[in-house]
Amino acid sequence: MKHFMNLVLIKNIYIGIPMAALICYLFLLFCFLNVAEKSSEVRDLKAILSALLSWTGGAVLMRLQISPGIQFWYHVSLMGLFTIPILIYGFLFHYLDIRGKDRFLDGCMAVTVSVVLLNVFTGCILPPPEVQIMANGGISYHYHAKTGIWLLAAAEIILLVYVTLLAHKKIGGQLEYRKKLGPLLIGTLLIMGGNILCVMPWSGDFPFDTLGGVGMAVCFVYIIYKQYLFSFSMRATTGAVYLIAVVVAFLPMIILEPNIDHVIGQTDSFTKQFITVFVVLQCLWMVLVMSYARKWLERILYQKKKHIVESLVEFQDMAASILNKKELYQKIRSTVSSAVPDSYARIFEKRDDHFVECTADGDRVLDIEEEARLRSFCGTGGIHKKPEIAVFKYDDKIYGFLYVELHRKNRLIYDEADCIRQIANSVSGALKNISAYEKVYQVSIHDELTGLYNRSYCSEFMKNLDIKEHPTGMIYLDMDNFKLYNDLYGEETGDQILRWSASQVQNLCSDKMSVFRVGSNEFLIIAEESRKEILLSFARLIQNTILEQKEDKPKVIQPITFSIGIAWDKNMAESARKLFRQARRAAFYAKGNGKNRIEIYEKSFEGQEQSREKGYEQVTPTIFALMAAVDAKDSFTFEHSENVSGYAMKLAAKMGLPKDDIQTAKVAGLLHDIGKIGIPESILKKKGKLTDEEYEVMKTHVENSIEMIHFLPNMNYVIPAVLSHHERYDGKGYPGGVKGMDIPLLGRILAVCDSFDAMVSRRAYKDALSVEYAIGELEKGKGTQFDPDVAEAFIELIEEDPSFQVKAS
Template sequence: MDSYGYISAIALFIYVAMMLIFLAAKRNQIVNSFLLALLSMTCWTGGSCFMRALLWPNYIFWYHVSLLGLLCLPYAYYLLVNAMAEKEGSIEKYIYPVMLGGLFLLNIPDGILFHWPVIVHSGENIRFVYDKIDWKSVIFFAAAGIVVIHTLYNLIQCRKKNRKYARQMNIVIAGIVIVLGGNIALMLPVFAGFPIDILAGLINAFFLVYALAQRNLFEVTLLVSETACTVVGFLISVLLFWFLTPYLRSGMEQVLPGREDYYMVIYSAIFMLCVWILMEVWKHVISNTIVRDEAYQAEVLREFNTSVSKSLSMKNVLQELVEVIRKGCHIETVYICIASGEQGYQMMYSNNPLHDRSFQMKTDNPLIGWMRQNEECTSLDEFYHTVEFKSMWESEKQQLKNLKAQWCIGLKNEDGLIGVVFLSDKEKHKKVGSQDRAFLNSVATISSIAIKNASLYEKISEEARTDELTGLYNRKYFYELLHETFEENKEGTMVLAMLNVDDFKLYNQLYGMKAGDTALRRIADIIRASAGSSGIVARYGGKEFAVLLPKYDVYAAKLLVESICDQIRQMHQEGEMVHLKQLTVSAGISVAPYAAHTEKELLDNADLAVYHVKHQGKNNIYIYDIAEKELEKKNKEESNVQKNREYDATIFALTAAIDAKDHYTFSHSNNVMYYATSLASEMGLDEEFVEIIRQAALMHDVGKIGIPEQILSKPGRLTEEEYEIMKGHVESSIEIIRHLPSLNYVIPAVIGHHERYDGKGYPRRIAGEDIPLSARILGISDAFDAMISKRCYKQAQPLEKVLGILKEEAGKQFDPNLVPIFIQAIENGKIKVIYDAGQNPA
C-alpha cells in the first residue's frame, strides 16, 4: 500500500471514530451539523481510498462516493457555521442542497462536468489520471465555491458581532482555508501522488473538534459510552492487523514453510488476541483519562448538592462553593462577588483570607452586562477583546486585571445575575478544559439556588431581629448582642448609652403619628451614622434608643453622644420638618466595669441616668456614677415632695400671670377646674386622676398669655385670621407645660380639650374614644362655663338653654356618655352653677 492509501485509511478510521463518538453525544443543531461534516469527509476519504484499492463494485462507484462527500462538505460547513453563530437559516439553506445535488446527479451518467480518472498501469503500480478535465469542471467547483464563500462571509460577520466566539471562529476559518489549500495543492507537481487533500481534511477535522470543545457543545459522559469504546477499539485492532498482515505472512512462511492450511487459524487467533488486548488498553486509557475524572467530578457535585441544599447560611454556602470548585477542578484561586443592592457586586468570599476584599463592581459595569448575556463559564481573555471591555474606565480595567483571574461564571436565577465567580487557571498552570467548564456550569446552577435560599432565610432572620420602622436592631436581639459583647469584652471597657426622646408623646399629639414616625427614622439615621461600625445601635423602646460601644472610654462616649444630641436638635432646621417643634433627647451613659459589673447593672444604671436627666429638666446628658447611687436613693422621697410643692407654686404663678393680662381667663380656669373635678368625682374616678384633672383645668388656657390683648378683649366676632391665632393657644399651652418637670401627665387633657367627639375639633381632629377621657371631661366643663358666663362679645345664656345645648351636642361635640352624668349632677345640686356677679340665676 502506498502513502496515499495509508494516510487515507488512517483518516477514514479517525472520521469513523469521531462519528461514533459524536453519535453518542448529546444532540443539538451544532453537533448534528458537525456529524454531517464528518459524514461528508468520510465519504470523500473513504471513496478515494476504496477507489484506489479497486474494491467492489468498481472504482467509478467509489469515485462518485468521494465526489459526493466533497460536494456535501461545503454545505455541512454552511449549516455548522449558522448553528455556531445562532443564525436562523435563510432560503439558501434549501437552494444549496438542490444546486449541489442537481450537479452531482447530472454528472453521474457520463461525467459531463467532472469526469472520473483513467487507470494507467506502470509496472506493478497503477495511477489515476484526470485527463478529461475542461472548462465544464469549473461550473462544478464554482457551485461549491459559492457555498464556501458564503460560509466564510457568515463566519466573519459572526466574528464581528460576537467577539466572545472570535477564537472559535478563527479556528473554523483556518480549517476551511487549510481544506481549500490542500485541494489547490493537488495541482502542484511537488505533491504528485501525495494525498495532500486528505491530510488537509484530517487537520480540518481536528480543528473543528477543538473549536466545538471550546464552546463546550457536548457532554463528556456520553462521549465515552461503552459501545463507542468497544467499536473504536475494534476498529483500531482491524487497522493494526491490516498493516501487520504482510509481515505476519512473511514470518509464517519462514517458520512454517508449506503449511498454508494452518495460516488461517493462526491469523484468526492473532487477530482475536490483538482485538482483545487493544480493546482492553483503549478502555483502560479512556477510564483513567476522561471517565475517571468525570466520575470524580460527578461524585463531588453530588456531595456539594447535598451539602448546600441543607445549609441556610450564606457564609457556609459560599465556603462550600469555593471548596467544590477547588476540589473538582483544582482551581488555584477563587473569588466570589455577590449582588448587594445599590452597592453593586461586592467581594464576599475567596479561598485566601489575604485577598483584597474591597473589590466591587457597580451594576452598570460593562462586565456585569456581558455576564448577564453569557450563560456559561467563559474565558476573560475573550472579554478583553470585546467592545464592552474597551468601554470600561481604566481604573475598572486595572482593578479587574489585578485579580489575575482567567475565567468567570455568572450565578443566575429568575431575578437575574445575583453573583459572579472569578477563577484562575488550574494548579500547576494547567488550563481549564471543556469538561471542567461543564462541571463549573453545573456548580453555578446549584449554587444560584442555594444562594437564593440563603438570602431569603437571612432576609427573614434580619426582619425578625430588626425594628420595622427604623431598621435598627430590636430590643430582643439587642439583649443577645449585649450578652455576646459583654462576654467578649470582660477584660476591657464597654459603654452603654440610652437616648430617650423628650416629650415625644406630645409631638405625636401635635403633628400625628406619621410625623412622629418620620422623626424617629431621622433620629435612627443620625445615631446609626454617628456610631458607625464601631457601635451597636438598637431601638430599645418606643421613643428610646440604645447605643453599645465596645472598647470606648467615658470621654469618647460622651463626645459621641453630645454630637448625636446636637444633630437631633438641628434636624428641624431644614427640609419638611422645618415648621415642626424642636425635638431633644435625654441621654444616660453607663460604663462597665467601673459603674457596672453585670449586663443587668449596665442596663439598669443607664436607665437610672436617663431618669436623672428627665427629672432635672430633660435635654441633657448624665453619666452614671456608682458613688452617687446611695445618695440619690436617700434623697428621692424628699425630692418628690419638694417637687410637688414646686409644681403647685408654679401653676398658681402662671394662673396669676394670666389674671394680670385677662381676668376672665383666670376666673374661667378656676370655674372649669371646679366643674371638671366635680364631674370626675361624680364618675367615681380615683383621687390621683381627679388631681390630674384639677391641674390640667388650671393650666388648659395658660397659652393665652401669648395671645394679643386686642383679640382676647375684642367685643365682636373674630375674623378667620384672629380665630386661627386664638386656636394657637392650645399648642402654646403645651409648649409652656413641657418645660415644667414631671407635668407631662396633664398634656393629654390640655391638648385635647378642644377636640370634638365627631372629629371636627382641633388641633389634631381626633374623634370618639381616641380623645383622652381627661380631655373629654375638660371639654364639657370648658364649654359649659363659656356658655353660662358673660363675655365681652356675648351675654350669658340661661341654664335651661345651656343644658339643652349640651343634650343636642351629645355625640357631636361632647361625649354622649358623660353629658347625662354632668346634667344630672347639676339638676341634683351635686354640681353648683357658678354665676357672674350680678347675673340672674333664673
C-alpha cells in the first residue's frame, strides 16, 4: 500500500492528478448508474462521463505502464479526449432543444474518430509521448506536436465558437440557462486549454492536460451540487456507495501488487504486470457478473412487484365504483388469485353475530364446529396477527375478513401480505359505500306510503325478467271504489286503507313473490309460479283475507274489495311487460263485470272490447240516479242534459260518425253537466249575471264531471268529449284553452249542441230565444267559438228536422 501511495502521490505527479480526476469521474458516473430516467439529457451525460473516464483512465494506465503498453493506453486516452467536446455539444443541443443538428454532430463525431484512428497508424496529429526517467526515479512524458494537432485544435475552436453562438441565440435573455450551462462550457475550455498547454515546448513536466480534466470534474460537481440540471441528494448517495464498493473490490490488487514477489517468488516486470492485469480483469468480470445478476434479480422482483401493484391499483380503482357486494367479492377473488400465485381467497362476513362464508355460488352458513373455531380464533386476536388474514372494518366495527388460503409450500412474501392488507382497506371503504348506497337505493325503489316496491322499480324488474326461462305469473289488484273512500272519509283514511291492504297482501306473499304498487290504488304481485290453479287459489285467499273483519282494519261502512286479474300463460305473452298488460286487462274486466271479482286472462280476450252499448246499459241506473240528484237541485240542468244528448246523437249521425261514436255522443250529452251537482244552488239558480268569482266556481263543473265519471265502470271513453265541451275553436275556452282541430270532434259537437240549447231554452235568469236567433249566433260563431263544419252541419240539421222547432218552442 505504501509503495502504491508513493507511486501515486509523491514520486509521480503525472499519476496523482489523473488518478484524482479518474476517481471524480467514477463517482459522477456512479451517481447516474441507477437512474431510471430515459431522457436524452441523461443518456448524453452518461456518454460524456464515459468519455472522460476513457481519457483519464487511459492516462492513468499509460503512466502506470500497464500492459499492453504505453501506446495502447495513450490512444485510448486520446480517443476519449477528442470525443468529449462533441458529446458535450450534443448534450447542449438536447437540453436547449436545438433541433436539426443531429446529423451535423454525427458527422463531427465520425471525422473525430477517423482522425484519431489515422493518428494511431501515422502519428500525424500527436504521436505517443517520449518517456524520460527523472533523477529521483520518477517518469516524465514529453509530447511532440505535429502540424495536424494545430489544425485539429483550430477546428475544435471553430466548432466551440459555432456551438456557443447557437446556444447564445437559443438562450437569449434567459439568465437561468446561462447560470446552468456556463460551468459546462468553462469545463470544456479548461480541457482544451490544458491539453494545448501540455504540448507547448515551454510547458515542462507539469500535467496541464489532466489538471484541465480536474477543472472539468469540479465544474460537473458544481453543476450537480447546485442542482442546476439534476437532483443531487439521492444520486450522491448512490455514487458514494458504488465508489466505495469499487475501492473495496480493488483492495486485494492494491495489496498484492507490491508484495507479488513474496507470493510467487522473483519474476520479471512483464509477468508482474500480466498477473496484475489478470487480477484486475478478474475483479472487473466478477463485478460485471454480479451486476448483471443483481439486475436480473431486480428485474424479476420488480416485475413481480409491478404485477402485484398493478393488480392492487386496478382493484382499488374498481372498488371505489362497485355498489354490489357480490360483484365486489368476485373482484377480490380474481385480484388475490392474480397477485398471490397458488392461492384461493375465502371471504367471511359477519351477520347477526355469526359468520357466513360468501362463495361464488352463494352464501354458506358455517357449521357449529367451524363457527366455534372461528370465534375462538377471533377471541385470541389471531385474526389481526396472521398475514394471510385481513379484516374488513369501518365505523369501529368488524364486518368480516379475507382469508388467503395458500396451496404452496412457501409462505407469503412481504409484498403479497401488504397487497392483502391494502385490498382489505379498500374493501372496508367499499363496503361502507355499498351500505350507504343500499339504504338510499332501498328508499328509491319502495313506495313511501305502503312500503311496497314502487312503479319505477316494477318497470326495471320486468325489464330484467325472462318469462320464457323462468315460470312467472302475475296477479293485478285494483281496489274498488277507492275515490269514494277519499271523498267520504278523507285522504287520511284513504291512506290508511292503502297501507292496511298492502300489509295484508305482503304478509300473504312468500319469498318467491314480489309485490309492487303500480298505481294510486293498484297493486301487482309477480310470482315465480305459472300454474293457473295455484295463482287463482292465492287470489281467492287475498280476496277472503281482505274481507275479514280485523281489529286493525280501517273503520269504513263500505266493504274493502279488489277487482283482481290474473295472467299466467307465457305462450300468450312474449315478455313480462305483455304479461303485465294482460293481468291489468283481466282486472279491468273484473271491475267492469261487477267488481270484487277475479278474472283470468284467456286467449279469447285478445282483441275483445266490451261494447259501449253494454257498458252504458250497465251504468244507466247510476247515471239517471245522478241526474235525478241534479234535477232535485236544478231542474233546468236535467232537461238541458237530455236535450243536448239528443241533439249530439243526431248531429253525430248526420256527420257520418261510427255507431260507437254516436253512442258516445249520446252518453256524453247526458253526463257533460253532471258535475254541477257540486256547484252551490246560489250560483246555479242566480237570476242575475255571475260575478268573476262565481263564474270561476261555475267553471269547475267540468272537472267535477270528469271525477264522477271515473266512478262509472267502463265509461272513461266519454271523458274527452265531456272535458272539451267548453273549449272554443279560437282557443279562448276552458279548462285547457285547446284550439282548432286539437279539440276532440265529439267535444266540438257538444259545444254547438250545448250553446244552441242554452239559447232556445228558458232559464231562471232569461227567457227562451228564437231558433232563428240561435242560428244567427251559430253563424257568427263559426271559426271563433265553433268549428265551422260542425256548426254548418247543425244548422242544416235544424232546417231539415222539424222536431228542433218543436223542442225550441
